[in-house]
Amino acid sequence: MTSRGPGKRVRKAPAERRGEIVAAAARVGLTEGLECVTLRRVADELEVRPGLVGHYFPAADTLVAEAFTAATTNDLDALLPPGAPGPGGDATAVLRRFFALTGSADFDNVSRLWLNARHLSRYRPGLREHVVALELLWCGRIEEIITAGTGTGAFTCGDPWAAAVRILVAIDGASAYINTSADRRGPAAGELARTLAETELGLAPGTLGPSGAPV
Template sequence: MTSTPRSPRARKTPAERRAEILRTAARLALERGLERVTMQLVAEELGVRPGLISHYFASADLLLCEAFARAATREREALLPDGEAGLPPGQRLSRFLRRIGDEDFADLGRLWLNARHLARYRPNLRRVVGEQEAVMRDVLTSVIEEGVRTGDFTTDDPLGACVVILVAIDGLDSYANEDGSFAHPVLDTLVAATAERELGLPTGSLRGDD
């Protein structure tokens, strides 16, 4: 009886393999925390030897930094997708605020808490966190500036309004690890109310379903 020859396993290109490693590390960072991202764990997830991971990333610190940058970038793109750039600024901001409060993005809040804590002791991560914060400020400020240009928003300081909104989001994210024992209705509308106040909007205008 003649056995059917196995098809040779497709060999990934270096770029494909590196992207796969980074994608896996970013997922693990969101699911388990940055401090759990090790070459050994990523190798186990991919079913490869740890030496393959170190071939593409010289150190665990470098892998951790790039994993955080990838995770933060992907989540930011999901919160403010380029495909919605043509929407009215108020609608874009409303959707952003609604998404940021969804349970789907709870891990993102935990990831930022995690990264900022670890960044105190890891200079490379501190640099990457700062870079990602700057990108988020630029993206959100551009939405606010467009809203001012179209007359949807009223503020003399778009960047300042952006910073206040992001600080409100970060403050709310500080509850991301809570067990749910504390709750108050003000937390449900805190960020939207802050944005409405900063941008001269009527109460509730950023809380619709659009």
């Protein structure tokens, strides 16, 4: 347990302090699981008293939901920055990078977080609302990339939204095994979403792979 002596307390603006608490909760959720996002655990992370965290989040479930949103939004922005690929941008390169990152071990904690949140959302209506909103946001971001690529002729896709949904379902499907047989699935599961995307977008196999060269 973190020791909290009588040292001088730093007073922060409410918005800054609240953001700090959510960020700390997001770190705990990513590395330890959403069940570990409690007022006391987050207080320990920040080396403050639980009462301070409780002042901003009287209900722990609210903090859990906001922690999930913060963590997954940060990762989405890193994977598919808002507005990408931009006017004249290369949508193929954006998706190639996206699949390289989501298929790497660096994405494992995010996969676990989504799996964790979907399970807990059965019992926590507030969290369920955040999960649904984030699912739609992720699909929307993928749809934007597909629409941009279709507009430039890089992709052939009659329904970008439906394609985005299927791609995200494939990513989630592969991630469902992250806590069990992830080390035995080999590249087949990791490449599931990418190969599906190539089919959905009328691309030759391998176009969205690391080398970008059709096979």
